[in-house]
Amino acid sequence: xxxxxxxxxSLVKVLATPASPHRMRVLAALATGPTYVxxxxxxxxxxxxxxxxxxxxxxxVGLVADHIEVSDDGKAMKFYEVVPxxxxxxxxxxxxxxxxxxxxxxxxxxxxxxx
Amino acid sequence: xxxxxxxxxSLVKVLATPASPHRMRVLAALATGPTYVxxxxxxxxxxxxxxxxxxxxxxxVGLVADHIEVSDDGKAMKFYEVVPxxxxxxxxxxxxxxxxxxxxxxxxxxxxxxx
DNA sequence: TGCACGTGCCATTAATTCATTGCATGTGCC
DNA sequence: GGCACATGCAATGAATTAATGGCACGTGCA
Numbered sequence: 001x002x003x004x005x006x007x008x009x010s011l012v013k014v015l016a017t018p019a020s021p022h023r024m025r026v027l028a029a030l031a032t033g034p035t036y037v038x039x040x041x042x043x044x045x046x047x048x049x050x051x052x053x054x055x056x057x058x059x060x061v062g063l064v065a066d067h068i069e070v071s072d073d074g075k076a077m078k079f080y081e082v083v084p085x086x087x088x089x090x091x092x093x094x095x096x097x098x099x100x101x102x103x104x105x106x107x108x109x110x111x112x113x114x115x
Numbered sequence: 116x117x118x119x120x121x122x123x124x125s126l127v128k129v130l131a132t133p134a135s136p137h138r139m140r141v142l143a144a145l146a147t148g149p150t151y152v153x154x155x156x157x158x159x160x161x162x163x164x165x166x167x168x169x170x171x172x173x174x175x176v177g178l179v180a181d182h183i184e185v186s187d188d189g190k191a192m193k194f195y196e197v198v199p200x201x202x203x204x205x206x207x208x209x210x211x212x213x214x215x216x217x218x219x220x221x222x223x224x225x226x227x228x229x230x
Numbered sequence: 231t232g233c234a235c236g237t238g239c240c241a242t243t244a245a246t247t248c249a250t251t252g253c254a255t256g257t258g259c260c
Numbered sequence: 261g262g263c264a265c266a267t268g269c270a271a272t273g274a275a276t277t278a279a280t281g282g283c284a285c286g287t288g289c290a
Contacts, residue, residue, distance in 0.1 A: 012135065012139060015130050015134035018204065018209055019128075019134055021124075024123060024216060027209050028209060030206075031207065031209070031210040085204070087202075087205075088201065089133065091142060091145070094133055094139055095142070095147075097139065098139045098140050101139060101140065
């Protein structure tokens with residue numbers, strides 16, 4: 001994932017995602033390697049509910065991905081891993097992205113690039 | 116300004132700043148060249164009050180700088196310009212930054228790195 | 231069967247942030 | 261003096277986001 005691949009609206013959301021202590025820590029933790037929700041929650045010392053909210057958001061913007069993995073004892077665990085990305089922010093890249101900003105983004109909605 | 120120059124707390128704030136349509140547009144506009152508040156407000160089609168709020172925030176995180184310029188007719192105008200920056204976000208840079216995250220940042224305060 | 235552990239999601243409340251409006255100050259010009 | 265334009269800031273209300281708690285479901289094991 002690169003800065004130039006994103007529309008202004010998308011970039012706004014992608015940037016806002018790591019811009020949170022919780023999510024930054026989650027990314028950092030996953031940068032070490034994949035882990036499953038409950039374990040990650042314990043590692044970070046936050047509730048599973050809260051972690052899931054942040055994971056979902058990270059996944060929505062495409063910063064992390066998940067896959068189910070069944071442990072030997074039959075437990076279906078959801079593993080998350082970081083999706084490689086390299087976002088370069090410069091006045092230029094932002095200026096370019098801003099060109100594709102829609103006014104509906106002023107609040108931070110939609111951009112549900114459907115089909 | 117570079118990613119590695121920032122502490123986790125700072126990075127969180129810096130990232131959150133362009134993560135706003137308004138501020139992204141402001142940066143884009145300033146990327147073209149310096150301008151003064153009232154003019155910029157007209158260009159962007161937003162109120163001066165609102166623009167000032169965003170400019171202040173951009174300046175707080177060091178993305179823009181200002182200087183007074185007195186026009187021929189004696190009006191003191193405040194010009195703003197973009198401060199060159201290149202922030203590279205990768206799982207690694209974020210992981211590194213996260214190490215210096217303080218828990219007080221969970222809400223988004225302080226980081227008033229004094230001297 | 232009861233306990234431990236994993237997942238998922240919703241409703242509620244609390245806290246933050248965002249934007250608007252209004253007013254005050256200063257300078258040049260008609 | 262009155263009008264136009266520039267800046268600045270504070271109070272207020274609206275809206276959005278964040279986090280918690282509770283509850284449901286499934287599997288393996290003593």
